[in-house]
Amino acid sequence: xxxxxxxxxxxxxxxxxxxxxxxxxxxxxxxxxxxxxxxxxxxxxxxxxxxxxxxxxxxxxxxxxxxxxxxxxxxxxxxxxxxxxxxxxxxxxxxxxxxxxxxxxxxxxxxxxxxxxxxxxxxxxxxxxxxxxxxxxxxxxxxxxxxxxxxxxxxxxxxxxxxxxxxxxxxxxxxxxxxxxxxxxxxxxxxxxxxxxxxxxxxxxxxxxxxxxxxxxxxxxxxxxxxxxxxxxxxxxxxxxxxxxxxxxxxxxxxxxxxxxxxxxxxxxxxxxxxxxxxxxxxxxxxxxxxxxxxxxxxxxxxxxx
Amino acid sequence: xxxxxxxxxxxxxxxxxxxxxxxxxxxxxxxxxxxxxxxxxxxxxxxxxxxxxxxxxxxxxxxxxxxxxxxxxxxxxxxxxxxxxxxxxxxxxxxxxxxxxxxxxxxxxxxxxxxxxxxxxxxxxxxxxxxxxxxxxxxxxxxxxxxxxxxxxxxxxxxxxxxxxxxxxxxxxxxxxxxxxxxxxxxxxxxxxxxxxxxxxxxxxxxxxxxxxxxxxxxxxxxxxxxxxxxxxxxxxxxxxxxxxxxxxxxxxxxxxxxxxxxxxxxxxxxxxxxxxxxxxxxxxxxxxxxxxxxxxxxxxxxxxxxxxxxxxxxxxxxxxxxxxxxxxxxxxxxxxxxxxxxxxxxxxxxxxxxxxxxxxxxxxxxxxxxxxxxxxxxxxxxxxxxxxxxxxxxxxxxxxxxxxxxxxxxxxxxxxxxxxxx
Numbered sequence: 001x002x003x004x005x006x007x008x009x010x011x012x013x014x015x016x017x018x019x020x021x022x023x024x025x026x027x028x029x030x031x032x033x034x035x036x037x038x039x040x041x042x043x044x045x046x047x048x049x050x051x052x053x054x055x056x057x058x059x060x061x062x063x064x065x066x067x068x069x070x071x072x073x074x075x076x077x078x079x080x081x082x083x084x085x086x087x088x089x090x091x092x093x094x095x096x097x098x099x100x101x102x103x104x105x106x107x108x109x110x111x112x113x114x115x116x117x118x119x120x121x122x123x124x125x126x127x128x129x130x131x132x133x134x135x136x137x138x139x140x141x142x143x144x145x146x147x148x149x150x151x152x153x154x155x156x157x158x159x160x161x162x163x164x165x166x167x168x169x170x171x172x173x174x175x176x177x178x179x180x181x182x183x184x185x186x187x188x189x190x191x192x193x194x195x196x197x198x199x200x201x202x203x204x205x206x207x208x209x210x211x212x213x214x215x216x217x218x219x220x221x222x223x224x225x226x227x228x229x230x231x232x233x234x235x236x237x238x239x240x241x242x243x244x245x246x247x248x249x250x251x252x253x254x255x256x257x258x259x260x261x262x263x264x265x266x267x268x269x270x271x272x273x274x275x276x277x278x279x280x281x282x283x284x285x286x287x288x289x290x291x292x293x294x295x296x297x298x299x300x301x302x303x304x305x306x
Numbered sequence: 307x308x309x310x311x312x313x314x315x316x317x318x319x320x321x322x323x324x325x326x327x328x329x330x331x332x333x334x335x336x337x338x339x340x341x342x343x344x345x346x347x348x349x350x351x352x353x354x355x356x357x358x359x360x361x362x363x364x365x366x367x368x369x370x371x372x373x374x375x376x377x378x379x380x381x382x383x384x385x386x387x388x389x390x391x392x393x394x395x396x397x398x399x400x401x402x403x404x405x406x407x408x409x410x411x412x413x414x415x416x417x418x419x420x421x422x423x424x425x426x427x428x429x430x431x432x433x434x435x436x437x438x439x440x441x442x443x444x445x446x447x448x449x450x451x452x453x454x455x456x457x458x459x460x461x462x463x464x465x466x467x468x469x470x471x472x473x474x475x476x477x478x479x480x481x482x483x484x485x486x487x488x489x490x491x492x493x494x495x496x497x498x499x500x501x502x503x504x505x506x507x508x509x510x511x512x513x514x515x516x517x518x519x520x521x522x523x524x525x526x527x528x529x530x531x532x533x534x535x536x537x538x539x540x541x542x543x544x545x546x547x548x549x550x551x552x553x554x555x556x557x558x559x560x561x562x563x564x565x566x567x568x569x570x571x572x573x574x575x576x577x578x579x580x581x582x583x584x585x586x587x588x589x590x591x592x593x594x595x596x597x598x599x600x601x602x603x604x605x606x607x608x609x610x611x612x613x614x615x616x617x618x619x620x621x622x623x624x625x626x627x628x629x630x631x632x633x634x635x636x637x638x639x640x641x642x643x644x645x646x647x648x649x650x651x652x653x654x655x656x657x658x659x660x661x662x663x664x665x666x667x668x669x670x671x672x673x674x675x676x677x678x679x680x681x682x683x684x685x686x687x688x689x690x691x692x693x694x695x696x697x698x699x700x701x702x703x704x705x706x707x708x709x710x711x712x713x714x715x716x717x718x719x720x721x722x723x724x725x726x727x728x729x
Contacts, residue, residue: 055390056411057386057389057390058386058389058407058408058411058412058413059411059412059413060389060413060619142562142563142564143560143561143562143563144562144563145562160560160561160562162562163509163561163562163703163706163707164707249510250700251510251699251700251703252700252703252704252706253700253701253703253704254700257700265696268383268386268387269383269692269693269696270690270692270693270696271386271390271692273390
């Protein structure tokens with residue numbers, strides 16, 4: 001027998017406490033969920049849908065082409081150099097960024113008067129607008145710009161940084177490293193300060209050299225942070241766009257045309273929205289696979305205290 | 307959570323969501339709002355356009371036209387993104403290099419019939435040379451409101467300071483050739499300023515070099531657009547000469563150097579005559595405007611064009627076409643001529659153009675503007691121009707270094723771009 005028939009006049013209210021709580025909870029997450037659906041999930045689905053179509057914007061034709069765009073990925077003669085440029089950029093950025101950030105963090109992890117000034121100084125580029133930062137660097141890196149002006153004082157004739165393939169790639173990497181190294185530095189600094197001091201004391205008693213202490217205590221203890229920063233930096237490096245668009249426009253040749261810039265060219269400049277979508281699916285897969293690999297590596301490399 | 311709090315939360319989210327849902331509902335009324343995308347943010351230009359739009363209101367009180375300036379550099383990209391996003395303008399300016407893409411796509415509304423039926427329009431007055439690029443199957447798809455020849459602006463102060471003859475003197479002596487022009491540029495560069503600036507080229511926008519290589523009879527591709535022209539002998543000769551002028555003589559600023567002629571930093575600049583508005587108002591230098599020098603292939607002139615078209619299959623396409631017919635009728639064309647060299651034969655005379663271009667002397671108008679428009683050939687465009695531009699730009703990067711192998715680089719240009727030209 002149900003409640004209804006037992007007590008027709010004493011119907012249990014629909015809004016029980018549990019239901020109220022659930023409804024309130026859903027309302028609280030509604031804005032965020034709506035945002036994710038609107039700006040992440042729906043576009044992701046649409047990009048996949050577009051990638052199976054040929055979309056001529058001007059003629060407003062939209063034809064299903066199956067896997068033709070994916071076939072084109074395999075035949076596109078520009079794709080190998082573009083992927084190579086992306087790989088060089090990401091590898092250069094991660095290695096340079098993480099080692100410089102760690103070096104700065106170790107140097108700044110001292111109890112000295114005024115050390116806060118230096119920490120602030122190295123962190124300040126992080127809060128500067130990316131575009132403003134890059135535009136200033138584009139002036140500095142011109143053939144007759146500030147960098148070569150300084151070199152000339154020492155009698156060195158600097159290269160035309162952004163117009164020579166090797167130096168162009170080095171330039172975009174270094175500009176990006178200086179922009180964001182402060183963020184990783186702060187993360188490392190926090191991790192360093194979380195390492196228990198008694199570990200170092202014990203090591204000193206056992207006669208371990210400072211290098212050995214760093215190798216055997218510091219590195220393992222901050223390895224979760226190293227993993228975190230390397231994931232953030234790699235994913236960030238694959239999304240680099242503004243720096244390329246402002247500094248080199250992908251040149252000279254295609255030497256700095258990274259994947260994101262290439263897909264922007266294909267979709268928005270050449271109006272191949274279908275193929276551009278296919279390229280973004282490729283980018284999505286690359287980021288997903290890299291993140292998965294790094295996540296798997298944590299079991300083998302990263303050290304957790306408990 | 308209390309009932310009251312729940313009510314508040316519900317009301318708040320409804321307050322956010324419901325207007326979003328209703329905002330998309332269009333209010334059906336008679337008012338027609340037309341939007342035209344343009345790449346000029348010049349206030350004088352905008353004032354003139356608004357004046358023309360007001361004039362249209364006299365006969366069409368329900369129609370308003372807004373002009374939306376987009377950044378010049380990414381103009382076509384921004385425009386096609388608007389179209390892709392389902393929010394195209396009603397009318398748009400179009401570069402000559404994108405003409406083929408827009409005219410062949412079917413995106414634009416045909417204009418010929420509407421213009422012919424507009425009283426007093428006189429479509430026959432618009433020269434065929436000007437409309438060729440914008441016509442398909444004898445149907446006009448966009449009106450070339452600006453037919454602007456490339457010419458050379460000269461800073462005579464810098465030229466005489468370097469002890470060289472001014473271009474005007476060279477022209478009088480019949481010696482205005484590329485060899486002498488580049489020698490003048492070198493003399494000024496040797497004297498501490500910069501020589502010749504090919505404006506907006508920046509070692510990226512190579513199509514602006516057309517104003518240079520046509521002097522050798524060179525072309526980026528054949529008339530039918532199918533064959534790459536970069537390996538032809540005239541192009542090899544022109545580019546070899548240009549490379550020498552940049553990297554041996556220093557007659558042109560090198561890659562990555564920003565030099566502004568109109569700030570008084572260079573002896574000469576090649577650009578369209580509509581840039582005369584950039585000449586300094588206060589403390590000006592002694593400037594001149596002369597035709598392009600003669601090349602080995604003789605005298606020539608090159609034209610850059612801009613047209614305006616109306617998008618087809620839009621709710622207000624008919625009104626947009628009607629407005630375009632009003633905007634480019636003889637009377638308004640004369641007004642537009644003060645900024646944009648006209649395509650109407652009746653306006654191509656020193657008297658009319660002199661009234662609207664007070665900056666230019668009569669002989670400058672005669673020798674540069676009228677002669678240029680009458681004899682000039684438009685910069686070559688191509689279907690799928692953006693990709694072709696980018697592909698050639700990437701290959702040509704190899705040319706802009708001191709020790710470049712010019713024929714080898716030009717061969718690589720053709721190797722890269724030929725498959726795209728064939729399509």
